[in-house]
Amino acid sequence: xxxxxxxxxxxxxxxxxxxxxxxxxxxxxxxxVPDHTCDLPSIKRAPSRKVYIGESSPNTCDLxxxxxxxxxxxxxHPESAGNYLSVFVLGWSYILSARLLxxxxxxxxxxxxxxxxxxxxxxxxxxxxRDYFHFDIGTDNYAEVQWWAAILAEGCGWRATFVRDSxxxxxxxxxxxxxSPFILHHSAQLESSGCTVEPPSSSKALEYLxxxxxxxxxxxxxxxxxxxxxxxxxxxxxxxxxxxxxPINRPKPRQNTELMYxxxxxxxxxxxxxxTLSCTSGLVASCLFGSFWKPGISCNLASxxxxxxxxxxxxxxxxxxxxxxxxxxxxxxxxxxxxxxxxSVVTGLLPRIFQVSRSxxxxxxxxxxxxxxxxxxxxxxxxxxxxxxxxxGTLDMxxxxxxxxxxxxxxxxxxxxxxxxxxxxxxxxxxxxxHTSLDVRLHLSCCHKLEYHSxxxxxxxxxxxxxxxxxxxxxxxxxxxKTNILPAxxxxxxxxxxxxxxxxxxxxxxxxxxxxxxxxxxxxxxLLPHSIRYSAYNAIIFVHSSLKGLLGPTVIWRRSRQPDxxxxxxxxxxxxxxRNLFSWTFFTEGIRIEEKIFWEHEWLEFLIDRExxxxxxxxxxxxxxxxxxxxxxxxxxxxxGGVAVHLxxxxxxxx
Numbered sequence: 001x002x003x004x005x006x007x008x009x010x011x012x013x014x015x016x017x018x019x020x021x022x023x024x025x026x027x028x029x030x031x032x033v034p035d036h037t038c039d040l041p042s043i044k045r046a047p048s049r050k051v052y053i054g055e056s057s058p059n060t061c062d063l064x065x066x067x068x069x070x071x072x073x074x075x076x077h078p079e080s081a082g083n084y085l086s087v088f089v090l091g092w093s094y095i096l097s098a099r100l101l102x103x104x105x106x107x108x109x110x111x112x113x114x115x116x117x118x119x120x121x122x123x124x125x126x127x128x129x130r131d132y133f134h135f136d137i138g139t140d141n142y143a144e145v146q147w148w149a150a151i152l153a154e155g156c157g158w159r160a161t162f163v164r165d166s167x168x169x170x171x172x173x174x175x176x177x178x179x180s181p182f183i184l185h186h187s188a189q190l191e192s193s194g195c196t197v198e199p200p201s202s203s204k205a206l207e208y209l210x211x212x213x214x215x216x217x218x219x220x221x222x223x224x225x226x227x228x229x230x231x232x233x234x235x236x237x238x239x240x241x242x243x244x245x246x247p248i249n250r251p252k253p254r255q256n257t258e259l260m261y262x263x264x265x266x267x268x269x270x271x272x273x274x275x276t277l278s279c280t281s282g283l284v285a286s287c288l289f290g291s292f293w294k295p296g297i298s299c300n301l302a303s304x305x306x307x308x309x310x311x312x313x314x315x316x317x318x319x320x321x322x323x324x325x326x327x328x329x330x331x332x333x334x335x336x337x338x339x340x341x342x343x344s345v346v347t348g349l350l351p352r353i354f355q356v357s358r359s360x361x362x363x364x365x366x367x368x369x370x371x372x373x374x375x376x377x378x379x380x381x382x383x384x385x386x387x388x389x390x391x392x393g394t395l396d397m398x399x400x401x402x403x404x405x406x407x408x409x410x411x412x413x414x415x416x417x418x419x420x421x422x423x424x425x426x427x428x429x430x431x432x433x434x435h436t437s438l439d440v441r442l443h444l445s446c447c448h449k450l451e452y453h454s455x456x457x458x459x460x461x462x463x464x465x466x467x468x469x470x471x472x473x474x475x476x477x478x479x480x481x482k483t484n485i486l487p488a489x490x491x492x493x494x495x496x497x498x499x500x501x502x503x504x505x506x507x508x509x510x511x512x513x514x515x516x517x518x519x520x521x522x523x524x525x526x527l528l529p530h531s532i533r534y535s536a537y538n539a540i541i542f543v544h545s546s547l548k549g550l551l552g553p554t555v556i557w558r559r560s561r562q563p564d565x566x567x568x569x570x571x572x573x574x575x576x577x578x579r580n581l582f583s584w585t586f587f588t589e590g591i592r593i594e595e596k597i598f599w600e601h602e603w604l605e606f607l608i609d610r611e612x613x614x615x616x617x618x619x620x621x622x623x624x625x626x627x628x629x630x631x632x633x634x635x636x637x638x639x640x641g642g643v644a645v646h647l648x649x650x651x652x653x654x655x
Contacts, residue, residue, distance in 0.1 A: 005457075005459075005465060006106060007459045007460060007461070007463075007465060008457045008458065008459055008460075008465060009458050009459055009460045010053075010104075010164065011050075012054075012164040012165060012167065012169070014056070015055070015056045016052050016054060016055055016056065016169070017052070017053055017054030017055075017162055017164060017169040018050045018051055018052045018053060018054070019050070019051040019053060019457065019458070020048045020049065020050055020051065020457075020458040021048065021049060021051060021280075021455055021456055021457045021458060021464075021467075022045060022046050022047060022048045022049065022455075022456050022458070022464070023046045023049075023366070023367050023452065023453075023454070023455055023456070024043050024044065024045055024046070024453040024454050024455075024456055024466075025043065025044045025045075025046065025366075025381075025450050025451060025452060025453055026042060026043060026044075026449075026450075026451040026452075026453050027040065027041075027042065027043070027044045027409050027412065027448050027449070027450060027451075028042045028448070028449070028451075029443070029446035029447055029448050029449075030447045030448075030449050038443065038446050040409075040410060040412060040443060040446070040448070041412045043412070043453060044409065044411075044412045044413075044414070044450075045412070045413060045414055046366070046367075046414055046418065046419075047414050047418040047419055048458060049280055049281055049282070049367070050280070050281045051276060051279055051280045051281070052172055052233065052279045052280075052281065053100055053104060053162070053169075053171065053172070053279065054162045054164075054169025054170060054171065054172070055169060055170050055171075055172055055236070056169065056170075057170060058156065058159070058170040058171075058174040058175065058176060059093075059172075059173075059174060059175040059176070059232060059235070059236075059242055060175065060176050060177070060178050060242070061086075061090075061175050061176070061177060061178065061241075061242035061243065061244050061347075062177075062178050062179070062241070062242070062243050062244070063086055063177070063179075063181065063243075063244055063245070063246045063247070064243045064244075064245070064246060064348075065245070065246050066243060066321065066348065067243060067244075067245055067321075067323060067345055067346065067347075067348050067350075068083070068085065068245045068323065068345055068346060069083070069245060069246065069248070070083065070248070071083040071084075071085065071221060071245075071248075072324065073220060073253065074220045074224075074261075079253040079254065079255060080250065080253075081216075081217070081218065081221075081250050081251070081252065081253045082216060082218070082247070082248050082249050082250035082251075082252075083221075083245050083246070083247055083248040083250075084212075084216055084218055084221055084247055085221050085224065085225050085228065085244065085245045085346050086244035086245055086246070086247055087135070087151075087152065087212070087247060088209065088212075088213070088218075088221055088222050088224075088225030088226075089175070089225045089228050089229055089244055089346065089347070090151050090152065090175060090176075090177070090244075091151055091205065091208070091209040091212070091225070092173070092209070092225055092226050092228075092229035093173045093174060093175040093229055093232065094112075094147075094151055094158060094160075094174075094205055095202050095205045095206050095209065095271070096171065096173040096202075096229060096271065096275055096278075097112070097160040097170075097171035097173050097174045098112055098160065098199070098200075098201060098202040098205060099202040099268055099271050099272065099275065100160075100171045100173075100275060101160055101162070101171070102201065102202060103272065104162070107163060109161070109163035110161065110162050110163060111160075111161065112158060112159065112160045112161075112199040113158065113159055113199065114146070114150050114157065114158050114197070114199055115150070115153075115155075115156050115157055115158065115159060117150075117153040117154060117155045117156055117157045118146075118149040118150060118153050118157055119148065119149045119150075119151075119152040119153045119154070119157070119180055119182045119183070119184050120132075120182075120183050120184065121145075121149070121183065121184045121185070121186065121190075122134075122183060122184070122185045122186075131181065132181050132182065132183040133181040133182055133183065133246075133247050133249075134183050134185060134249075135152070135182050135183065135184055135185065135247065135249075136184075136185040136186070136215075137184055137185065137186050137212060137215075138186070138211070138212065138215030138216075139186055139187070139188060139208075139211060139215075140186065140187040140188045140189075141188060142188045142189065142190070142197070143197050143200065144188070144208050144211070145184065145186050145188045146197045147199070147200055147205065147208055148184060148186075148208070148212075149184060150199070152177065152180055152182040152184070153176070153177065153180055154177055154178075154179055154180035155176060155177070155178075155180075156176045157176065158199060159174075160174050172232065172233035172236075172278070172279050173229055173232050173233065173275075173278070175232060175242060181246075181247075182247075202268055202271070203268050206265075206268070209222065210222070210262075210265070213257075213258070214258055216252060217252040217253055217255075217256065217257050217258070218252075218253075218257060219257040219258045219260070219261040219262050219265075220257045220260070220261050222261070222265065223261050223264045223265060224339075224342055224343070224346065225346065226265075226266070226274075226343075227339035227340060227342055227343030227346075228244075228342075228343035228344075228346035228347045229278075229343070230274060230277065230278040230284070230339075230340065230343055231278075231284060231340060231343045231344050231347050231349050232278075232347060233278055233279050233284070234284045234285060234288075234349060235347065235349055237285065238285075238349065238352045238353070238356065239352070240348065240349050240352040241348065242347050242348060243347070243348035244346065244347065244348070245346065273469060276455075277368070277371060277372075280367070281363075282362060282363040282365050282368075283365050283367065283368040283371075284340065284368075285362040285363070286362050286363060286364060286365035286368040286369075286376055287334075287337050287340055287365075287368050287372055287374065287376065288337070288340060288341070288344065288353050289353070289357060289360070289361070289362045289424075290334075290362075290364075290368070290369070290374065290375070290376025290377060290424060291330055291333050291334045291337055291341070291374075292306055292357060293375075293376060293377060293424040293425065295375070295378065295383070297425055298425060298426055298427070298428040299423055299425040299426065299427055299428065299574065299577035299578045299581050300428055300574050300577075300578050301425075301574060302423075302425045302573045302574045302577045303358075303570055303571045303572060303573040303574040303575075304571075304574070306357070306358065306573060307358060307570060307573070310354060310357065310358055314326060314329075314354055315354075318350075318351050318354060323345045323350060326341075326345075326350065327341050327342050327345060334374045336372050336373050336374045337372060337374050358570075358572065358573055359572045359573060359576070361422055361423050361424070361573070361576055361577060361580060363419070363422060364376065364377040364379055364419075364420040364421070364422065364423070364424055366379065366380065366381065366420065366450070366452075367452075367455075369381070370452040376424060377420065377423075377424035377425075378401055378404075378424065378425065378426035379404070379405060379408065379420040379421070379424075381449070381450040381451060381452065383405070384405050384409065384448065384449050384450045385402070385447065386445070386447040387399075387402040387403075387406065387444050387445075387447075388402070389433070389444075390430065392430065395432050395433075395434075396432070396433045396434075397430035397431060397432055397433065398430060398431060398433055398436070398444070399429075399430055399431075400426075400427040400428065400429050400430060400431050401426035401427055403431050403436055403440055404421060404426070404427060404581075404584070404585070405450075406439070406440045406443060406444070406448070407437065407439070407440060407585065408420060409443070409448045409450060410439035410440070410442075410443055410448075411439075416587075416588055417584075421580055421581050421584040422580040422584070423576075423577040423578075423580045423581050425577045425581075426581075427578075427581045427582070431592070431594070432592070432594060435592045435593070435594065437588070437589065454466050454467065454468050454469075455467045455468075455469060575603045578603050578604070579603055579604060579607070582595075582598065582599075582604055583607060586607070591608075
């Protein structure tokens with residue numbers, strides 16, 4: 001959770017204000033060969049992560065009918081109603097911003113103020129009827145009216161600021177309307193012009209928000225809007241503007257939504273946990289992009305695994321703005337993350353996620369996997385195991401993915417292998433035990449398990465402040481991970497949001513159905529002559545989709561609509577995943593003899609100097625003393641820096 005303690009250090013940059021923290025993990029062995037002891041420390045420290053609490057400018061948004069123009073309700077009682085999602089999102093943006101200031105205020109300048117901009121009220125507007133949205137806020141409380149007038153104002157009706165070294169920073173959730181259509185209706189007696197009202201606290205603002213949800217019987221939209229607000233900081237990272245649904249007045253639903261959903265509204269204490277998930281670098285991205293990943297798909301098949309459904313299944317739904325079908329499909333993939341997918345539609349982030357997913361691999365976040373109980377990569381704690389040893393000829397071999405896990409676990413102080421590889425897809429193949437690092441050989445039979453221990457905040461003194469978070473176990477549930485950070489609201493809310501009204505025409509669990517045949521079939525295709533690969537690929541996909549009903553009635557993959565050869569041969573994601581994985585071990589392990597053929601492939605060969613490649617391949621091994629010389633290290637670092645710059649150009653790193 002975002003800490004209140006002033007001991008926690010803040011770092012102020014040109015464009016952001018952030019805290020730093022790191023997770024700690026238990027890596028105690030659960031099995032061992034008799035008469036052997038394990039000298040590895042029981043706790044591994046992960047590298048620090050940035051938790052952004054201030055940006056150089058606040059967010060702005062527009063209203064549009066492009067995303068979720070109609071509210072269809074949540075199951076088990078779907079029912080059409082008015083659409084007030086934009087109003088609730090703007091209200092939540094204030095609440096999260098106010099709560100952050102309450103937790104991190106250090107000077108009198110850290111505060112929320114009202115500006116002179118206000119939404120107009122009945123009888124005090126001069127616009128034509130066609131230009132405004134008449135909105136009854138259902139209150140006679142003057143302070144409440146003033147709050148809504150600021151929240152729904154055009155431009156900036158309120159402002160939350162941190163001031164550090166005379167520079168202003170704004171909470172990452174602060175969001176204002178570029179243009180406001182709202183004309184407020186209320187029964188409050190307007191005070192004299194000399195009367196001033198202070199902006200409310202986060203708890204009082206939440207009370208106002210609940211009053212509106214009660215007035216419109218829209219608590220289902222209230223909890224949905226919270227999920228949308230959690231995604232707001234991610235828009236800057238992916239260069240996506242914030243677009244909220246235009247409001248619509250409709251008759252109130254018959255079902256009492258307060259009885260069904262009010263219990264899912266988090267307390268201000270629980271809000272801090274969700275805020276940490278929202279503004280910690282890479283966590284939301286890891287959750288969303290991790291939903292595309294599936295165990296058993298190796299790095300060299302990532303493109304063939306992901307490109308066909310992205311283009312042939314989801315792209316038509318995005319073009320037709322049938323986002324409900326996409327939400328339902330992704331909810332089936334990752335039930336606990338369904339709330340984030342629903343929220344990404346409300347704010348207009350979802351199309352951008354699909355746009356970049358074919359050529360972008362996010363930083364793998366083990367914290368996100370644990371805090372949300374949702375698998376995201378082959379490095380997740382649940383996949384750490386006793387390493388299987390296979391006899392191949394005279395050699396003892398282990399899967400390369402298990403070697404990677406051991407390299408990560410045994411680097412307990414995160415000096416070399418602190419972060420997991422930049423790929424959720426595992427490396428392919430096996431490695432000779434004798435050519436692995438000493439740490440891998442020493443702990444091969446230890447069966448080290450990776451278990452989440454705690455989060456730790458960096459303090460001014462160089463110490464760290466341990467934060468065990470809020471237990472999030474729901475009654476009757478048995479999550480796969482020990483989850484200490486997120487409260488029950490995220491797990492319950494995730495399952496709740498999964499039940500968005502199911503469309504009559506829906507996408508089935510396409511990735512699950514692919515897993516029946518596609519991985520092994522694609523592996524076989526890789527062995528075929530290049531001239532017939534494309535035909536074999538089309539035949540497998542066509543038969544598979546016909547027998548298993550992969551596609552809905554509106555998106556039938558007929559022979560006349562098969563993917564073109566250019567799409568099939570687009571290996572950009574596979575190339576990126578493979579290169580990221582092999583470069584992860586390149587610095588310390590070098591190029592082993594059995595890997596020489598890999599480094600002659602075009603995906604990897606440019607990483608090393610062409611004239612020195614043969615010499616390096618012949619003499620480099622994991623236990624050699626020479627390793628890489630400074631010139632080669634500089635070359636690799638230059639390449640990695642170039643990749644980072646390239647990614648920054650595509651996806652601005654604002655969080």
